[in-house]
Amino acid sequence: MTMTEQIPDLETFADKSLLIVDDDTAFQQRLARAMEKRGFETETADGVREAVTKVGTQAPAFAIVDMRLEDGNGLDVIEAIRQRRPDCRAIILTGYGNIATAVTAVKLGAVDYLAKPADPDDILAALSRRPEDKAPPPENPMSxxxxxxxxxxxxxxxxxxxxxxxxxxxxxxxxxxxxxxxxxxxx
CATH class of the missing domain: 1.10.10.60 (Homeodomain-like)
Structure with missing residues (x-):
């Protein structure tokens, strides 16, 4: 799937607000710029506390949340988003993936679970994928x-x-x- 094929899927969403929660500021800012270029209106947060505050003010339509944050667990952010906006399409990013956490993330409402560093096009594909579509297998899986x-x-x-x-x-x-x-x- 190319980026040009994915953008029309994103266009079907009226609200393109995106919250990026990551304590790695450099990665967070690069990802925010990349997602803005792809049509999102981005907000950023450095931790759970700041993210939950922003969600309480304005729950986003999309969210990209790091699993491990300095002040807590990204799953807490996913749970706060689900309480305020159940239709939010959220994904978890992590460098420390395991099956149990992936299952928990999906049960809390995340639509996907990606390993860091994730490519912005892969993130866009996960955010815009229809619920019935399956994620393609990775081209270059970890050894x-x-x-x-x-x-x-x-x-x-x-x-x-x-x-x-x-x-x-x-x-x-x-x-x-x-x-x-x-x-x-x-x-």
């Missing part, structure tokens, strides 16, 4: 090594960057974990 590395990083973060606790939970030798953490992320 098994990358998936393993992402999982280790997620557990490491959940253990507050404690190597010993992470190694215990992963049933891995501490030194092996230290070597993995010292290396760059696989492609």
């Amino acid at each position: 098994a090594d990358r998936v393993r590395w992402e999982h280790i990083q997620r557990v490491y973060e959940l253990c507050d960057r404690n190597v010993s606790e992470t190694a215990r939970r992963l049933n891995m030798h501490r030194r092996t974990l230290q070597r993995i953490l010292a290396k760059r992320a696989p492609r």
Whole structure:
């Protein structure tokens, strides 16, 4: 699907208000500019508290929400949006994806769940896709090594960057974990 095929789908929506919630300011601003070029009227928020305040004032028609924010969880923003505007088309972006969180996001009303860094065209496709349409499989899925590395990083973060606790939970030798953490992320 090309961008020109997607834009007419977006044109069917009268309200093009979009809330982008991400604590990575550089990514947030790049994404806001890209989405404005694609026809959205964007608002940004750096965290859960600011996003919930903006939703309380004016609930958007679309939302792009990062899962992990400095002051909480992006799912709280999705829930606040659903309470104020059930027809909002929201997607979750995350660098720490797992099936349980994806299921929770969808149950709370997110229409899609994308891995960071997500391409603006992929985000546009997710936001404008009809509910009955299935998402196409990724052209370049993560390698098994990358998936393993992402999982280790997620557990490491959940253990507050404690190597010993992470190694215990992963049933891995501490030194092996230290070597993995010292290396760059696989492609």
